[in-house]
Amino acid sequence: MWLVLCESTDAPARWAREGLRSRGLEPVELVTSDDLAHARWVHRVGEEGARVEVALRDGRTFRSDSVRGTLNRLVYPPRGDLLLIHPSDRSYVVQELMAFFMSWLCALPGPLLNPPSPECLCGRARPLAEWLWLAARAGLSGPPCRVSSDELPAAPSLNVRVPGSGPDLRTLIVVGERVVGTPAPPAIGDACRRLAALAHTPLLGLEFSTGPGESWQLVGAGGLPDLRRGGEALLDALAASLSDGRGAGA
Amino acid sequence: MIFLCGIPSEPSLGLVIERLREMGAPHVVFHQRRFADAHLEIDVAGGSVQGTLELDGARHRLEDFVAIYTRLMEWRLLPEVESEPPDSPARRHCEKLHAALMQWHELAPGRVLNRSAEIGVSYSKPMQLQMIRRHGFSVPETLVTNDPDEVRAFCRRHGRVVYKSASSVRSIVTLVEEKEAGRLEAVRACPVLFQQYVAGINLRVHTVGRRAFATSIEASAVDYRYAYLAGEEEVLAEAGLCESLAGRCAGLAAAFGLEFAGIDLIVTDGGDVYCLEVNPSPAFSYYELHTGQPISRAVGEYLAAGS
Numbered sequence: 174m175w176l177v178l179c180e181s182t183d184a185p186a187r188w189a190r191e192g193l194r195s196r197g198l199e200p201v202e203l204v205t206s207d208d209l210a211h212a213r214w215v216h217r218v219g220e221e222g223a224r225v226e227v228a229l230r231d232g233r234t235f236r237s238d239s240v241r242g243t244l245n246r247l248v249y250p251p252r253g254d255l256l257l258i259h260p261s262d263r264s265y266v267v268q269e270l271m272a273f274f275m276s277w278l279c280a281l282p283g284p285l286l287n288p289p290s291p292e293c294l295c296g297r298a299r300p301l302a303e304w305l306w307l308a309a310r311a312g313l314s315g316p317p318c319r320v321s322s323d324e325l326p327a328a329p330s331l332n333v334r335v336p337g338s339g340p341d342l343r344t345l346i347v348v349g350e351r352v353v354g355t356p357a358p359p360a361i362g363d364a365c366r367r368l369a370a371l372a373h374t375p376l377l378g379l380e381f382s383t384g385p386g387e388s389w390q391l392v393g394a395g396g397l398p399d400l401r402r403g404g405e406a407l408l409d410a411l412a413a414s415l416s417d418g419r420g421a422g423a
Numbered sequence: 424m425i426f427l428c429g430i431p432s433e434p435s436l437g438l439v440i441e442r443l444r445e446m447g448a449p450h451v452v453f454h455q456r457r458f459a460d461a462h463l464e465i466d467v468a469g470g471s472v473q474g475t476l477e478l479d480g481a482r483h484r485l486e487d488f489v490a491i492y493t494r495l496m497e498w499r500l501l502p503e504v505e506s507e508p509p510d511s512p513a514r515r516h517c518e519k520l521h522a523a524l525m526q527w528h529e530l531a532p533g534r535v536l537n538r539s540a541e542i543g544v545s546y547s548k549p550m551q552l553q554m555i556r557r558h559g560f561s562v563p564e565t566l567v568t569n570d571p572d573e574v575r576a577f578c579r580r581h582g583r584v585v586y587k588s589a590s591s592v593r594s595i596v597t598l599v600e601e602k603e604a605g606r607l608e609a610v611r612a613c614p615v616l617f618q619q620y621v622a623g624i625n626l627r628v629h630t631v632g633r634r635a636f637a638t639s640i641e642a643s644a645v646d647y648r649y650a651y652l653a654g655e656e657e658v659l660a661e662a663g664l665c666e667s668l669a670g671r672c673a674g675l676a677a678a679f680g681l682e683f684a685g686i687d688l689i690v691t692d693g694g695d696v697y698c699l700e701v702n703p704s705p706a707f708s709y710y711e712l713h714t715g716q717p718i719s720r721a722v723g724e725y726l727a728a729g730s
Contacts, residue, residue, distance in 0.1 A: 213569065213570050214567070214568055214569050214570070214614050215566070215568045215570060215573050216549065216566070216567040216568065216614070217564070217565065217566055217567075218549050218552045218553055218556070218562065218564075218565040218567075219556075219562060219563070219564035219565060219619075220556075220561065220562070220564070222553075222556070223549075223553045223556075257612045258612055258613065265588075265592060266612075266613050268588075268590040268591075268592050269588060269589050269590050269592070269613055269614070269615075270613060270614075271546070271547070271590065272546055272547035272548065272549070272550070272588075272589040272590035272591070273547070273549070273567055273589050273614045273616075275546065275547040275550045276547045276548075276549035276550035276553065276567065276589070277549075277567075279550050279553055280553065290543060291543045291546035291547070292543075297540070300526055302465065302467045302526055302530065303526065303529055303530065305467055306467050306470060306472065306530050309469050309470030310470055314469075317466065317467065317468035317469075318466075318467045318468070319464065319465065319466050319467075320463075320464070320465040320467070320474075320523050320526050320527075321463070321464050321465070321519075321523060322461070322462050322463040322464070322516070322519045322520040322522075322523040322524075323462075323519065324519060325515065325518070325519055325522075326518075326519065326522035326523075326526075
């Protein structure tokens with residue numbers, strides 16, 4: 174079994190699920206954040222490793238030993254459960270749910286695209302300056318960036334973009350060891366792979382502006398790209414990554 | 424130059440400042456409660472990180488700092504902020520300054536004890552246990568569930584069982600006894616972490632780079648940090664650590680990306696070693712002040728060697 178975990182409004186995730194099925198991955202279970210609300214959870218960690226059993230309200234169940242790979246686009250734990258909680262305990266419960274969700278996601282065997290962080294269940298919400306700094310280490314050019322204690326920081330987001338980048342951007346999506354999207358020079362593709370590795374983000378969307386002389390400048394990055402922009406090639410890469418284990422999260 | 428931040432009267436930070444003074448190591452302290460007088464600019468270009476930090480009227484170049492030790496507390500809880508209205512200029516400045524500081528700590532070259540990305544691994548105890556186990560330590564059998572029947576079966580299987588928070592929110596580790604068993608239905612509201620109780624000697628191992636300092640803690644309380652609540656006293660003493668275990672602890676901290684860590688171990692009567700947790704921001708002063716172990720000295724030397 175493969176899992177596609179997502180928010181209920183995540184159209185790219187539904188598109189990816191159909192694409193994976195058409196490529197022979199069966200069964201592919203789509204499980205939304207709403208589906209996970211009020212589920213029965215049993216998660217064990219010990220000498221035999223980590224396991225999870227989930228029984229959803231709709232009757233579906235899954236156990237970690239039957240999972241072969243996961244496309245993870247969950248952002249937060251389901252909010253539905255919070256309605257049961259006394260308001261004075263909600264902040265604590267939010268943190269407990271986040272900690273629990275991080276752990277069971279990491280207990281799933283096989284590739285996990287993408288692994289969770291304390292900021293977001295499908296990866297780190299890095300500020301733009303950190304993406305540009307990592308990109309430079311990976312060999313990608315980007316505009317200079319200033320962070321100041323005079324400016325209110327942008328709200329944490331999984332996908333960030335340089336303000337005023339314009340509409341004509343080229344999109345590349347890294348899926349494990351593969352890079353799909355706009356045709357790009359090999360050196361750019363290699364640098365994108367290095368950036369995904371440095372960022373521990375095996376499924377990574379990147380946006381570039383191209384100036385005179387075809388110089389590629391990174392202007393956007395994030396772990397929750399619109400998968401549809403990668404087209405059929407992305408589905409091929411995703412199916413391969415989820416099947417062969419490449420791109421497994423940290 | 425070394426940068427330290429937090430509230431200097433906080434014992435762990437205070438000890439490191441004292442050691443750096445004794446060593447004559449150049450350093451700058453950002454007193455978190457004096458945020459109003461602080462200003463930070465960071466320029467990121469082509470992989471380089473430069474900028475300026477203004478503190479109490481003095482201006483410092485970021486590129487002159489070779490190491491950072493951070494003991495920042497949650498800025499919203501600072502006394503100077505708590506009473507401020509939601510949109511007051513002071514509150515906004517405090518928020519902006521801390522956001523910039525956090526970004527600098529992520530981007531700064533050199534030694535940073537510890538970066539927030541690494542601190543993040545402590546956010547989930549069960550996730551951390553998975554990583555600890557992968558690095559060769561035994562871990563207690565652990566169950567996180569919202570099914571009371573699973574908890575009952577787990578208690579029957581393991582006999583003595585404790586429960587505690589799954590997140591990094593501090594909680595008192597408590598045995599599941601008659602009172603707790605009577606309200607297990609409450610777990611249906613949110614998965615709760617239950618863990619096999621492992622009897623033995625508590626060992627706190629502080630690792631600073633490759634160095635390790637072990638402290639044994641004898642206490643009859645299940646959670647020795649709160650022994651005083653039961654009118655009991657814990658006894659702390661410097662403990663010997665064999666080279667192999669010291670190396671494994673330093674290796675575990677390094678695998679977590681932590682240059683400074685507090686590792687909680689239990690050594691059973693049979694000599695088995697269980698690892699309970701890796702603390703990425705250890706309040707080491709509690710152990711140093713009880714035993715005289717030179718942990719702050721090691722931290723100071725580690726920071727100073729960053730240059």
